[in-house]
Amino acid sequence: MTRTFVTIDGNEAAAYVAHQVSEVIAIYPITPSSPMGELADEWSAQGRTNIWGTVPTVTEMQSEGGAAGAVHGALQTGALGTTFTASQGLLLMIPNMHKIAGELTPTVFHVAARTVATHALSIFGDHSDVMAIRPTGFALLASGNAQEVMDLGLIAHAATLESRIPFVHFFDGFRTSHEVLKIERLEPDDIRAMIDDRLVAEHRARALNPERPVLRGSAQNPDVFFQAREAVNPYYLACPQIVQRVMDRFAQRTGRAYHLFDYVGHPEADSVIVLMGSGAETAHEAVEALIKQGRRVGVVKVRLYRPFSAAAFLDALPPTTRRIAVLDRTKEPGTLGEPLYLDVT
CATH class of the missing domain: 3.40.50.920 (Rossmann fold)
Structure with a gap:
């Protein structure tokens, strides 16, 4: 397959993949992740479709907490959703992230990692924001340059569907998010080949539906809660092998090999x-x-x-x-x- 080389930054690389494989994108701007949401909004306004031929719905919420809540709600209806954020914005998403992961719901949040304000505010990149969400249960996948952002962004979207573990795909704010590189763009056929429609159908089948009522979000006493909490262990034990298998499939498709x-x-x-x-x-x-x-x-x-x-x-x-x-x-x-x-x- 002949692929096109493009000169873009990390934010555009992440937004390109996310827009191709999402149906609902909830956004709220925060430096240095804002261009991802702006690009997704622009592309949908232009009528650009995802790999299924529909135009993703992009909605700007009142805060990052609202964006995460909107994605959570969309996922529970069986839609494929994503969002973009950084720093304190990611921290505002933590309550919904605990729920999304606890319910074993596939999604990918793309994060331009940025310092969390402490004694002073800094808009530049460290990993204090993504480290703060380790207890949520989200998988964490790191990219180092714009090519990796596009590649591993797609790998994250494919792996979350198979593992049912939600992912944070992160890359360094400014150093990667705004670094402009010449990279090989993934074509829609590449993306379709990596996204298993059977797994998408399984995600939709788990949607809340009055025709198939289920109970979610109940209150549980400790004797039940902690037994149910431990039930996620097999999913997390299987996740690394699933990610590596997806990486291997990606390598066969593109020639670019990644490992854990x-x-x-x-x-x-x-x-x-x-x-x-x-x-x-x-x-x-x-x-x-x-x-x-x-x-x-x-x-x-x-x-x-x-x-x-x-x-x-x-x-x-x-x-x-x-x-x-x-x-x-x-x-x-x-x-x-x-x-x-x-x-x-």
Whole structure:
């Protein structure tokens, strides 16, 4: 297949995929994610259709909490929904995210990761916002450049349908969201090939319907609640394998291979850096330069951060590894270490 090369930024890459595979898009602008919602709104106003030939409904809500609530409601009707956000906007979505994940409802939220305001506001990118939503049950998939944003964005939308685990697909604010690159655009046929209509039909069959009444959102006492809460475990245990299978299908289609953890470097490295996001691109270049100088070094790029597959991580490391440096892009005061570091240790 002949594909078109386009020069776009990370926000447009994410919005392109999301618009193609969604029916309901609820938005509320927040820097640096705003262009994703603006582009989706513009495309729908122009009558641009998704892969099923319908124009996605794009609605701007009164806040990010409202956007998440609108997506939650749309998902319960059997629609395919998405939203875009960053920083405090993502925090406002947390109550609905707990419900969406608890109900095992497939969706993807695209996040241009940005610092959460603490002693001061900052519009630039760290991972404090996405780290704050770890307890919600959303899977976390990280991209490092605009090509990865388009590719892994589609992988997230395909994997959420099969796993029933909702995803946050995130990339660094400004460093990736606004970085303009020449990338290979996925064609509608590529996207159709990755989205299984059988899984879409199963999602629709789970919709709330007065013809098939079910009980959801009940109040439960502890003896029942915690048993039901543990029932999600098999879905999360299966999720990493599902994501890897989707990545493998994507590789067969496009020739671009991804893994839960991608290792780049010397095959007998003794020193390895572990990180995710745009920093992994810089580390990649540094590793290649150091290898030419005779250094035995490498870098592990974290793709699927949640659910974290320890087995896949260990498989990615060279057996000669003696030293590991973990570079987080967040600060959690009072802990023994930041989140990625604690997962690795």
